[in-house]
Amino acid sequence: MIHIAETLTVSSIENFLTPDEITTLITVVDDALGEDGLRRFDTERTTTLHSIPGHSSEQAMAVYEPAGRLEIHPPPETAAKILAHAVERSMPALRRALPALTSCREWMYVEYAPGQHITPHVDGIAPAPTDPVRQLAGISVVLDHADDGGGFFVETTSHPALWSDQHGDDGYHPAMAFTHDGADHSADWFRTMPRTRWSVQPAPGTALLYGSQVTHGTEPVHTGRERKFISWLISEA
Secondary structure, rough: OOHHHHOOOEEOOOOOOOOHHHHHHHHHHHHHOOOOOOHHHHHHHOOOOOOOOOOOOOHHHHHHHHOOEEEEOOOOHHHHHHHHHHHHHHHHHHHHOOOOOOOEEEOOOEOOOEEOOOOEEEOOOOOOOOOOOEEEEEEEEEEEOOOOEOOOOEEOOHHHHHHHOOOOOOOOOOOOOOOOOOOOOOHHHEEEHEEEEEEEEEEEOEEEEEEEOOOOEEEEEEOEEEEEEEEEEEEOO
């Protein structure tokens, strides 16, 4: 059973990656990028993990990442193995924050160059309590921070537009009142809704957990590159 608190979790796992693992992951990513990685994984990329009902991939990218970002998905095999081991090693700590957690989805490498960012949005969870897989939270771990900017943030609000009082018979509580145009910057109601932003720059190797009903995003990079891996933590029936 998933409790509403799990999808509203904000937490951290310090030392999720060791210094040696961070060094290896940076080397593996740099090898994958090669000389034309910026072109292949950023400027000429036409797909995105984000989607908006009634919008094309190009339109969704314009809403979520107006200045673009670099994505490698799936990640290099060596990186996937290191991250899978880190999840397994950290499972006791992860389950203290998310008791219903059973596994982690495939990881993705993302990188933000100057001017690039992700606009505030909510990932969302399974649409019905009968769905065998429910998304609990996102997870991100920074390899190297930008020199200036690029911080991760979550946003909170008491505005009624974001909430409902629906309860399920099994204890499942959707809480989030998603509308047809979603909780992201494609929707006027969401874009103009008052919110309070909480920003953080965790130490490299620290994993951040942010519930799938938590508004979040990435601030613009001013100088340097913000380099991280992201994934999603799920509960499977």
